[in-house]
Amino acid sequence: MNNKVFSLIKVYEVLRMSKKKKIYLSPPHMSGNEQKFIKEAFTTNWLAPLGPNINSFEESIKLYLSNNKEVAVLSSGTAAIHLALVLIGVSKGDEVLCQSFTFSASANPILYQGAVPVFIDSEKDTWNMCPDLLEVAIKDRISKHKKPKAIIAVHLYGMPYKANEINAIALKYKIPVVEDSAEALGSTYFGEPCGTLSDFGVLSFNGNKIITTSGGGALIVKNKTLKKQAVFLATQARDNAPHFEHSHIGFNYRMSNVLAGIGCGQMEVIKARVSARRNNFDFYKTQLKNYPNIMFLEPPKHFYSNRWMTCILTSSFKMRETLRQALLEENIESRPLWKPMHTQPIFKSYLQFTNGTSELFFNRGLCLPSGSNLLQDDLKRIITTITKALKLC
Numbered sequence: 029m030n031n032k033v034f035s036l037i038k039v040y041e042v043l044r045m046s047k048k049k050k051i052y053l054s055p056p057h058m059s060g061n062e063q064k065f066i067k068e069a070f071t072t073n074w075l076a077p078l079g080p081n082i083n084s085f086e087e088s089i090k091l092y093l094s095n096n097k098e099v100a101v102l103s104s105g106t107a108a109i110h111l112a113l114v115l116i117g118v119s120k121g122d123e124v125l126c127q128s129f130t131f132s133a134s135a136n137p138i139l140y141q142g143a144v145p146v147f148i149d150s151e152k153d154t155w156n157m158c159p160d161l162l163e164v165a166i167k168d169r170i171s172k173h174k175k176p177k178a179i180i181a182v183h184l185y186g187m188p189y190k191a192n193e194i195n196a197i198a199l200k201y202k203i204p205v206v207e208d209s210a211e212a213l214g215s216t217y218f219g220e221p222c223g224t225l226s227d228f229g230v231l232s233f234n235g236n237k238i239i240t241t242s243g244g245g246a247l248i249v250k251n252k253t254l255k256k257q258a259v260f261l262a263t264q265a266r267d268n269a270p271h272f273e274h275s276h277i278g279f280n281y282r283m284s285n286v287l288a289g290i291g292c293g294q295m296e297v298i299k300a301r302v303s304a305r306r307n308n309f310d311f312y313k314t315q316l317k318n319y320p321n322i323m324f325l326e327p328p329k330h331f332y333s334n335r336w337m338t339c340i341l342t343s344s345f346k347m348r349e350t351l352r353q354a355l356l357e358e359n360i361e362s363r364p365l366w367k368p369m370h371t372q373p374i375f376k377s378y379l380q381f382t383n384g385t386s387e388l389f390f391n392r393g394l395c396l397p398s399g400s401n402l403l404q405d406d407l408k409r410i411i412t413t414i415t416k417a418l419k420l421c
């Protein structure tokens with residue numbers, strides 16, 4: 029083929045591609061009411077990290093979780109994990125056990141405190157922290173006179189972890205649990221909302237989460253005293269004095285009243301957002317049921333996932349990559365599952381208790397577009413692309 033014709037074809041391809049609407053993995057989905065709350069913040073000049081939207085947002089989360097907990101909304105989920113560790117008293121040199129199969133934000137705050145992460149691999153039923161490995165790790169660390177200071181467990185992709193087992197171990201050894209529920213607002217475990225199953229719960233309202241404030245998070249605690257402490261630390265730890273007096277290290281972690289307004293609008297539609305994501309999962313599962321090489325994560329009984337992400341497991345790395353490339357060519361975003369922390373350049377030198385599970389998931393798994401605003405036509409386009417690519421595998 030001569031070069032001119034070749035480049036014309038290329039230009040044509042680029043034009044054709046650019047016409048296809050991009051389908052994102054998990055984009056924000058506004059209800060329309062958010063602006064009402066934001067406008068109110070402007071009208072009343074409540075633009076600070078203080079104001080009526082903050083209180084309303086916290087109340088609506090409390091009501092939704094209805095589990096006698098207190099909620100402090102913050103600038104991010106990462107900030108919530110960090111504050112939980114501070115409140116527990118994690119400090120320099122302490123060891124913290126952390127689920128390896130997760131996003132790095134679960135583990136980074138351990139290092140903010142100068143503490144040392146110890147990574148725990150997953151089990152196959154929920155893809156979350158393996159209780160057996162957790163106990164092996166605790167026994168090992170205690171035998172070396174390094175009793176862990178905290179456990180960070182994650183309801184990954186919205187699927188609850190085995191909380192009864194993890195909590196029983198935590199209780200036995202008296203180690204507090206930080207429950208990273210950043211992806212699991214709307215999930216329940218034996219009827220109890222995720223985020224309220226342990227000592228400290230964490231939510232995220234980042235742009236890709238089930239509801240969003242564009243950026244934000246929340247810390248869920250047992251009582252008002254702990255909430256007061258959390259808010260105190262999140263607002264620069266100012267002691268009670270007419271001048272600025274400080275006897276603790278403070279943080280600037282409180283959510284702003286403007287962003288809390290977005291949260292108020294989002295909480296009005298949280299139930300619809302959860303069902304939309306669960307419907308996506310059902311659609312994918314039904315459409316791909318005749319493909320034995322594609323597996324879905326099915327929960328044990330009484331584990332209810334918000335299906336924040338629909339994840340599939342393929343039978344090989346090659347197949348996963350074929351699907352991912354095929355989707356990419358159709359302007360459809362998909363993503364490999366989280367790369368385990370114990371294999372990350374920044375974390376791989378830390379102690380780890382592994383069984384190969386999360387590495388297998390990482391090599392073969394793919395997150396499919398899972399937004400609550402996916403249209404029927406989008407879903408069909410995704411399935412057509414996947415089934416076409418599977419024929420080539």
Ligand SMILES: *Cc1c(COP(=O)(O)O)cnc(C)c1O
Nearest residue numbers: 104105106131133134210232234
């Ligand atoms: C998003 C996320 C976080 C961090 O939340 P941010 O609000 O983005 O700081 C923590 N853990 C997990 C598992 C997450 O997915």
